[in-house]
Amino acid sequence: MNKLSSIEDNINHFRLRAHRKARAHYLFSKSLSNRHVWFGISIIFITTLIGSGVVLDISKSSSHFTPQLLGFLSLVAAILSSFQTFFGFESQSVKHKSTASQYNVLYRKMSLLHTKYLSGEYNNQLIMIEVESIQKDWAEIELKALDVPDRLYDKAKKEQVSDDEGV
Numbered sequence: 001m002n003k004l005s006s007i008e009d010n011i012n013h014f015r016l017r018a019h020r021k022a023r024a025h026y027l028f029s030k031s032l033s034n035r036h037v038w039f040g041i042s043i044i045f046i047t048t049l050i051g052s053g054v055v056l057d058i059s060k061s062s063s064h065f066t067p068q069l070l071g072f073l074s075l076v077a078a079i080l081s082s083f084q085t086f087f088g089f090e091s092q093s094v095k096h097k098s099t100a101s102q103y104n105v106l107y108r109k110m111s112l113l114h115t116k117y118l119s120g121e122y123n124n125q126l127i128m129i130e131v132e133s134i135q136k137d138w139a140e141i142e143l144k145a146l147d148v149p150d151r152l153y154d155k156a157k158k159e160q161v162s163d164d165e166g167v
Contacts, residue, residue: 018107022104023160046077053073096148106138
């Protein structure tokens with residue numbers, strides 16, 4: 001772990017971490033929302049097929065294959081619906097989006113603090129008071145935050161490195 005040599009380096013380090021964490025939570029929120037939509041569309045499609053098949057089967061009940069296929073599709077739809085309910089993709093998505101928003105607030109606070117430090121508006125004592133407040137907020141967010149897969153955190157880090165805006 002490299003040493004942070006100055007207040008400026010320390011503020012900048014945590015500012016970038018807050019941005020990275022916000023981005024990772026946002027990416028996961030988007031992924032979960034997409035899963036929710038995918039499961040929902042699949043369920044709608046399968047149950048529509050089942051309904052159409054039942055109507056078709058009632059009108060001409062000569063095939064023994066149709067009831068078995070409809071039974072299988074009904075089972076698949078029930079399983080997908082159960083997964084969608086059990087995993088709660090949409091509610092998790094909302095929680096991750098909220099966490100991302102909270103990290104973005106920290107990022108903006110640290111960016112402002114960094115600017116005030118560089119301008120000379122804040123002395124070291126004021127900086128430390130602000131940093132302690134930010135650390136308290138950070139700890140509260142961490143306690144409530146859901147986990148993000150490492151691959152999404154790594155993706156957020158790569159995006160940050162290649163960011164033209166210098167975030």
